[in-house]
Amino acid sequence: MSHVPGMIQSIERSSAVLRLLAADPDRLRVKEVADALGLPKSTAHSILRTLEHVGFVEQDPRTARYRIGRGLLDLGTAGIDANELRGRALNWADTLAARSGEEVRLGVLRDGLVLVVHHVFRPDDSAQDLDTGVRLPAHATALGKVLLAYSATAAAPAGGLDAYTRRTVTAREPLAVELAAIRARGWGLSAEEWRPGLAGIAAPVRTSGGLVVGAIGIAGPVERLTDTRRQARPALVEQVVAAARSISREVQS
Amino acid sequence: MSHVPGMIQSIERSSAVLRLLAADPDRLRVKEVADALGLPKSTAHSILRTLEHVGFVEQDPRTARYRIGRGLLDLGTAGIDANELRGRALNWADTLAARSGEEVRLGVLRDGLVLVVHHVFRPDDSAQDLDTGVRLPAHATALGKVLLAYSATAAAPAGGLDAYTRRTVTAREPLAVELAAIRARGWGLSAEEWRPGLAGIAAPVRTSGGLVVGAIGIAGPVERLTDTRRQARPALVEQVVAAARSISREVQS
DNA sequence: CGGCACGTGCGACATTGTCGCACGCAGGCC
DNA sequence: GGCCTGCGTGCGACAATGTCGCACGTGCCG
Known part of the structure; x- marks a missing residue:
């Protein structure tokens, strides 16, 4: 003293x-x-x-x-910065991309948008844009919805929610229900809510106290990520959740 | 400024x-x-x-x-104090006791021990002690193990871990594995690790950011809480997890 | 109804935080 | 490779600032 x-x-x-x-x-x-x-x-x-x-x-x-x-x-909440998160996630993101065969993104919530801090290309083909540094809408992507679901500071951005496809959830109430569902099961899905034909599956990265500091997810064609009833394929969900858990473990030091 | x-x-x-x-x-x-x-x-x-x-x-x-x-x-982490948590949990604790037929405890981690901040008696019979204010060992109870699993400050207390029954987990490594399992599935079980014949099932209460601020659980005879393979009964687990989730929702204001 | 103990506010003093300046070092540009 | 700019760091003097003593009002307990 x-x-x-x-x-x-x-x-x-x-x-x-x-x-x-x-x-x-x-x-x-x-x-x-x-x-x-x-x-x-x-x-x-x-x-x-x-x-x-x-x-x-x-x-x-x-x-x-x-x-x-x-x-x-x-x-x-900001105790972990984006760079540190990225550093710890590199290997696991690569592994996830290899196992799932889809491209992988790691994001954090910033100013109500998803800031993509890391991007791994789909293993097979090539013509893809590097998304690192790009900002995505929070309410229309799997990454964003997961981050919103666990966000400490009031849910979605203040302004109106833009519709990007006819499946984008723009109303407050249905979105809140969806976020509650994500909290309950621990992962999130977005099917053609951001870009037609594209879907995403994401899960939260937590720090020691259980605080969510980021999210990792895969993105790809709807037909590969979901089944005929538009449900996420369990095998892929398991891979994403496992990757998120591994990174969470890395972050706790 | x-x-x-x-x-x-x-x-x-x-x-x-x-x-x-x-x-x-x-x-x-x-x-x-x-x-x-x-x-x-x-x-x-x-x-x-x-x-x-x-x-x-x-x-x-x-x-x-x-x-x-x-x-x-x-x-x-200490943003929510024990009294506030107790106030929000009262109704849900009663409901859980009524539905499960077992006694209910609500606890927070304090100085490496579980501080019981609320206690609801088993509905049917009567001869029970009021446990509110009592401190329980963290590594030998379901409540405690859940709290340890999500604790931000380094896991178990510094000193050696006492054995209360022959089933108490006292070694560091097995305990760490158990805590990881609790984090993975979202709830914890203790079967005859604290008192012979008694078992407990507990789940974490989280605040807005996902931070764990307490745990709620039921306690009762092993044979009522677990099946013949010493596994927790799914119906009871579901009730405890649901109660924890409801309280978590209450706390987020 | 009296007494005590606590939260709160004010003012004077001097302690303490502030600011200007200078050193050493690292990186970048020519 | 050498120069130069810009940064982090440390010191010291001044006065602005935080500290402390004291007193008021209020709520609680006896």
């Missing part, structure tokens, strides 16, 4: 306060925080007031007690 | 820095942070140095760039 020269005292203290609040599942009173850290009441109060102002702690209006705020949760 | 009187300036600035780093998936240089916030280079550097010291940001040793640190992720 002592002061390390060259470090900003008030930030060190804020960190101690946050750790204290995080360690205790109950809300804490100003006095308790002050005593635990050996600070004067006013100082602790001043720090808590500021932390509340920036959204890192919340105060119960009735009991006046403080607890960790929701703002911190959103910040942690 | 401007200074609000009564607020601690350096903490406001730290918050801005963290938000900036969180918003950008790439690592940022000192100069970029300084320019974005309109601060002198030295000031930004001083703040970043302190944030790194407390573990809120990390610096790549090679490129000298900064990104959000892993310490923040752990803090967000």
